Structures are given as C-alpha cells and as structure tokens.
Amino acid sequence: MTSEQTPVCRRVAMVSVHTSPLAQPGTGDAGGMNVYVLETAKRLARRGIAVDIFTRRTTASEEPIVEVEPGVVVRHVSAGPYEGLDKEDLPGQLCAFSAGMMRIEAHAPEGHYDLVHTHYWLSGQVGWLAADRWDIPLVHTMHTMARVKNLHRADGDTLEPRGREIGEAQVVEAADRLVANTVDEARELIDLYDADPELVDVVSPGVDLEMFHPGDRSAARAEVDIPDDAALLLFVGRIQPLKAPDVLIRAAAHLVRRDPSLRERLVVGILGGASGVAVKSPMALDRLAEDEGIADLVRFVPPTDHETLATWMRAADIVAVPSHNESFGLVAVEAQASGAVVVATDVGGLPTAVGDAGLLVDGHDPHLWANAFESILDDPALHAELSTKAVERSRAFSWEATAERLAAVYEAALATPRRASINDADALAGIPSAVIP
Structure with missing residues (x-):
C-alpha cells in the first residue's frame, strides 16, 4: 500500500x-x-x-x-x-x-x-x-x-x-x-x-507533566495544612476493597507501635470517596483508625481537582498504592512525577508504572508495608534517591x-x-x- x-x-x-x-x-x-x-x-x-x-x-x-x-x-x-x-x-x-x-x-x-x-x-x-x-x-x-x-x-x-x-x-x-x-x-x-x-x-x-511536577514541599504542605516536619503517608483513590486503603492504616499503626515517638509527626492522608461495594457497605476506615489507636493521625480528604491533588502529592513523603490489582496505576505515575516516593503492591501494571523508582510489596501484610515505609522514612538518602529516580522515570510517560x-x-x-x-x-x-x- x-x-x-x-x-x-x-x-x-x-x-x-x-x-x-x-x-x-x-x-x-x-x-x-x-x-x-x-x-x-x-x-x-x-x-x-x-x-x-x-x-x-x-x-x-x-x-x-x-x-x-x-x-x-x-x-x-x-x-x-x-x-x-x-x-x-x-x-x-x-x-x-x-x-x-x-x-x-x-x-x-x-x-x-x-x-x-x-x-x-x-x-x-x-x-x-x-x-x-x-x-x-x-x-x-x-x-x-x-x-x-x-x-x-x-x-x-x-x-x-x-x-x-x-x-x-x-x-x-x-x-x-x-x-x-x-x-x-x-x-x-x-x-x-x-x-x-x-x-x-x-x-x-x-501523565500530565505540566500539572504533576516536583516543587517546594514546604509550600505544598502549607497549602494543604500539613506541618512542615510531618511524615506524610498518602493514599489517593476510590475507597473500596480493591484499592485496599485499610492496608495503609494498619501499616501506619504498626509504625507507631514500633516507634511511639513517631506519633508526634506522622500524618496519614486518605484522599478519595466511596466507590463500588463500599457505597452500600462502607469500609468504615474511621472506625478502623480508632480501633488501631491512630484516629488522631488520619485525615480524610474528599476527592479534589487535579491542581490540589498535585499539591498533596508534592507534600507527601510516600504515596501508597496497596491495590489488589491495577491495570496500570495512574496515581503511581502522577505521584512519581510530583516527586513523591511510591510504595505499591507488586501486582498487575504497578511494576511497570513504578519500576525501580519506588518499592514494591508482595501482598498486603501490614507488617511488610510498615517495613517498606520504615525503610524510606528512616533513610533520607534513600528517600532522596528514589524521589529523583521517580521524577526521571515519569518523563517516559506522557x-x-x-x-x-x-x-x-x-x-x-x-x-x-x-x-x-x-x-x-x-x-x-x-x-x-x-x-x-
């Protein structure tokens, strides 16, 4: 032809x-x-x-x-x-x-x-x-x-x-x-x-690289009312069993039990709204946070526009993607483009999205997720290395x-x-x- x-x-x-x-x-x-x-x-x-x-x-x-x-x-x-x-x-x-x-x-x-x-x-x-x-x-x-x-x-x-x-x-x-x-x-x-x-x-x-990009973390935190010295763990997505936001709460509770001093600065952000079966049978994440003893550390944020979402991602230390399955995982790439370190389940398309610029966890054991979070929060050099890799990797996706x-x-x-x-x-x-x- x-x-x-x-x-x-x-x-x-x-x-x-x-x-x-x-x-x-x-x-x-x-x-x-x-x-x-x-x-x-x-x-x-x-x-x-x-x-x-x-x-x-x-x-x-x-x-x-x-x-x-x-x-x-x-x-x-x-x-x-x-x-x-x-x-x-x-x-x-x-x-x-x-x-x-x-x-x-x-x-x-x-x-x-x-x-x-x-x-x-x-x-x-x-x-x-x-x-x-x-x-x-x-x-x-x-x-x-x-x-x-x-x-x-x-x-x-x-x-x-x-x-x-x-x-x-x-x-x-x-x-x-x-x-x-x-x-x-x-x-x-x-x-x-x-x-x-x-x-x-x-x-x-x-990913929209004009919207999601690294920036001044202190300014981003001030904009979303997060203390400058906080350790911010963030979940972004629909609140449903498939996305497994409960894993983040359970893992965060493990972190606090291991190191009670972390309570002074840990913030767990859950940004999203109910979806799927959770609309009729809510996941009751607020009650889970109370049962785990960290209700005072968890902030629930309703779905927001892309500009505010990008600000939250720039403010985060870690964005957790604990899904049971993802065909790709746009949130992971958006977070990486914003300079956040991603910790995700080693399943579906997430290994492709995250690559070696974040950490992949096998399964949903909160202990393993806590280990992954801890390894990043306790090692500023590793966090900086992964953050730099994340931004570089995100440029391959447009x-x-x-x-x-x-x-x-x-x-x-x-x-x-x-x-x-x-x-x-x-x-x-x-x-x-x-x-x-």
Missing part, C-alpha cells in the same frame, strides 16, 4: 458508557479511566483527530453537548433514569444507549466516524453494534477485566458476575484491535480471553506519547480488513461454548 493509500483517521467515536470523562475522579465510578479518556481525546484532537465522546447522562443539568476544547466534544446520551442507577444496572440500558448513539450519527454526514474506540466492557458492547452498523473498525480498551479481578479479589469484595465475563469475551472476539496498558495486561487478554496476539497493542497511559501510539493503532485498524461479525457462524465458532449465551 502506498503512502497515498494509507487510511487516515479523521474522527473517532469514543465510548465511555458508565462514567463521564467530565466527572470528578476519586469517587463513585470515576477514576483513572476518566482521566485516560479525557486526556487521550485532547491529545488526539491536537494531532488532528477529532473525538466525540459518548457517555450516559446522569443529571438533568448536563448539557447534551459539551465542547471540551476544539476537536473534543462530550455527548451525553439519555439511557435510563439520570440518577439512582448503579454500574451493575447498566447492562439493561445498553439498548437505549445504543439507540441514542444511532440517532446522533443519523444526523451526521455519511462516513462521519472513521473508527469506534470503546472503554470498559459495557462500552464495548455498544461499540460492537455501532461498528457493525457503520461498517468501521472497533478498537477496545478493557481497563479492568472480570477474570483478572476475580483472581485478585480482596476480602469483602464481590465476585464479578458471569454476565460481565461473557460480555468481555464477546467484545474481545468482535474487536478489530485491543489496546492493553501493559505487557502483562496483553498477556492476560491472550491467556484468559483467547485474544489474537496479532491484534493486541500495548499503549502505556500517560499523554502525547500515548496519543501518538493510539493514532498508530487507529491507522493499523483502518488498514486491516474488518473482522467478521460475531453474529456470523464462523465468528461464534471461535468463542468457547461456555461463554456463548
């Missing part, structure tokens, strides 16, 4: 059904995926690829169309009641959501979208229909996978439903390209979902690089004949009978 014949991607229909890229990360279902969708859309638009983001309308006050910046439009689609629906209720609204997308596209010129890029399995189900209807490629990013989450399920967390596993397997079969955040995630797609290795592309997420790789994936999808519809007998023959409804 000559360069003149190479397909060019001009406009993408990006789908994020269950959570809006405009929502505040850190509470409900809003998290790293929201950041990923919005930041990649902006960088793609700046490269000349216009992006329409389709998401479910959740309040009456939301405008049907919101222009984020030139080339990036968020389209709120009505599908079910605006409020009161959990993520688990949304499979019943996929038909309504798909119909809304079809109506919007029907008013556009023929061939308006060159490609559909979906995020999370619910969006993949919608995008599969749209791609078939519009005869354009489907690119899908899982972000999280039921079979992986069930393998690494936290105590108190619920199993992902079989319906999700079936839906994910269908999307994997239907997609023209699959985007994985890390090599490990690509391997999981291949091993657990029988994805074609030739169709799986690894594209690392990025949203511009992510968008560049996605654009290449889009071109590859456009240049390859579309896969057969999953409704075709040949396509169904390729899916294990256990996952065919």
